[in-house]
Amino acid sequence: MPSSLVITAELARTTCQLTREIRRPIGLLITRRGVVEQVLVGAGCAPTFESLVKFRVGSHALRGLRLIRTHLHDDPLSQDDLTHLALLRLDLIGVLGVDETGEPSLLHLAHLLPPNQQGEVCRLLKPVPFHDLDLQLDVFLHGLDSDLQRADSTHDVAGGSESAILVSAAPRSHAEQEEHLEELKELAESAGVRVLDRIAQRTHEGFERYLLGKGKLKEVVMRALQKGADLVIFDQDLAPAQARAISEVTDLKVIDRTQLILDIFARRAHTREGKVQVELAQLRYLLPRLSGHGTSLSRLGGGIGSRGPGETKLETDRRRIRDRIAHLEREIDDVARHQDQRRSRRVRQGLPILSIVGYTNAGKSTLLNSLTHSQIPAQDRLFETLDTTSRRLRFPHDREVIVTDTVGFIRDLPKDLVGAFRTTLDELRDADLLLHVVDASAPNVDQQITAVETVLQSLNLDTIPRVMVLNKCDRLSAHEAGVLCERYHAIGISAPNRETLRPLIAHLETLLPAVPTLPGQEEDPDQPPQDLALASHS
Ligand SMILES: Nc1nc2c(ncn2[C@@H]2O[C@H](COP(=O)(O)OP(=O)(O)OP(=O)(O)O)[C@@H](O)[C@H]2O)c(=O)[nH]1
Ligand SMILES: [Mg+2]
Structure with a gap:
């Protein structure tokens, strides 16, 4: 013809x-x-x-x-x-x-x-x-x-970034899935992805092949076409076979929440330690997904979900990836040994350690900055901080502590990440006191608190004394803030505003042992101690 x-x-x-x-x-x-x-x-x-x-x-x-x-x-x-x-x-x-x-x-x-x-x-x-x-x-x-x-x-050219449709398919209510999709949207935006639309389906047994029903999958493709999306991001983890089946049927790039989080971590990792940890997590995630021909991986192309280990690396055989994993693990062990030395120095100094923990974007770094007059980056996006920062802080009445700020938590933290970030999270073990910072203005405060507690438990850190701080109280009425503080036995603050930290500082002082400053401690290479600005006023 x-x-x-x-x-x-x-x-x-x-x-x-x-x-x-x-x-x-x-x-x-x-x-x-x-x-x-x-x-x-x-x-x-x-x-x-x-x-x-x-x-x-x-x-x-x-x-x-x-x-x-x-x-x-x-x-x-x-x-x-x-x-x-x-x-x-x-x-x-x-x-x-x-x-x-x-x-x-x-x-x-x-x-x-x-x-x-x-x-x-x-x-x-x-x-x-x-x-x-x-x-x-x-x-x-x-x-x-x-x-x-x-x-x-x-x-x-117009967007300069990828654009995506978000999908959730779970045996959960629509309201619950919408909440999760809201967080997925924040994650996507933190990774520089424009979100064009979202679709949720309450699923039942029997949707294993594509995770969601075939009709719904058609709807996803139609919407992607209508809106010009090049990426579908699932809130649920996709089994390797599911990801392959879905992308075969839709001809779209398909990634899941874990890949998205790994991608954000890959963008934010600056230190050698951070980079090694992220690459390790990515490789551990990818290894079981390497199909016979590596087609599903090569189809990922560039961009989201494929940052970090380059395409050529992905297409090498499993054996080489395993070798790389072993190599990275050895590097992490080295880091851990170094960390031990740094720690034992601190322990010798006998300074108590106050570690700030909490859900991502709760305001942990802002609080560290306010307490210690530091300028570590704090921004309204998820997983801004990946590396641990420590600062010395001197309270009035001979009390001095080391304050540390570290990577934030999220619900269902990908297990490969927890494993890879072992050395970072291990630092929390040395804490004498955990300061759990909560974003009081988040729509799902309860879940965020529970998620943090779950992570702390899984790391066996739930035995360390803990103080809860409700942050961003400036976004609530005084009454709302009061009710929440009472409910959670927490102290309300607004991290950027030092004045609001007074009750917290007073409380911390009662919990910390008095340590007379010894001569010579100021030469500590970590940082000179920072006097509390508030102390001089009180
Ligand atoms: N309105 C208001 N905004 C705040 C407050 N504390 C922090 N923020 C803002 O919240 C955003 C996140 O703050 P960060 O300090 O980066 O939060 P984080 O917990 O360190 O976040 P990650 O490192 O990404 O886990 C920033 O835009 C801050 O300016 C507060 O008390 N009130
Ligand atoms: Mg931070």
């Missing part, structure tokens, strides 16, 4: 006549070279995703296949037809009416559109009698390909 024709008159007639005879619609799936790839008979008349895997395409391109099906009447394209057009990224979909005598009558055609502001996925062409069809298919497809490609590149 010439590449300029949608379908030859001869093939159209034969198909129409057959349709009349068997009284069933017939669908022809035709390649750009004019080869009939599949013949489908019966009502549904649509190829399956699975049968099209070999015609894989890039995220915004067409599949190079058109579907022309017959219809015993002159019905227009159905919603199902348009869904197939979008989901399968067909070049074109057409319905050809069959008249009484078995001759082709009206032809209805539709094609996809580049992502647009109206959110329109496709355009329906005006139906024409088959013999009047005047469409130069090759020219038309060339134009459509370029439009789609252009939209893709302007979209990249």
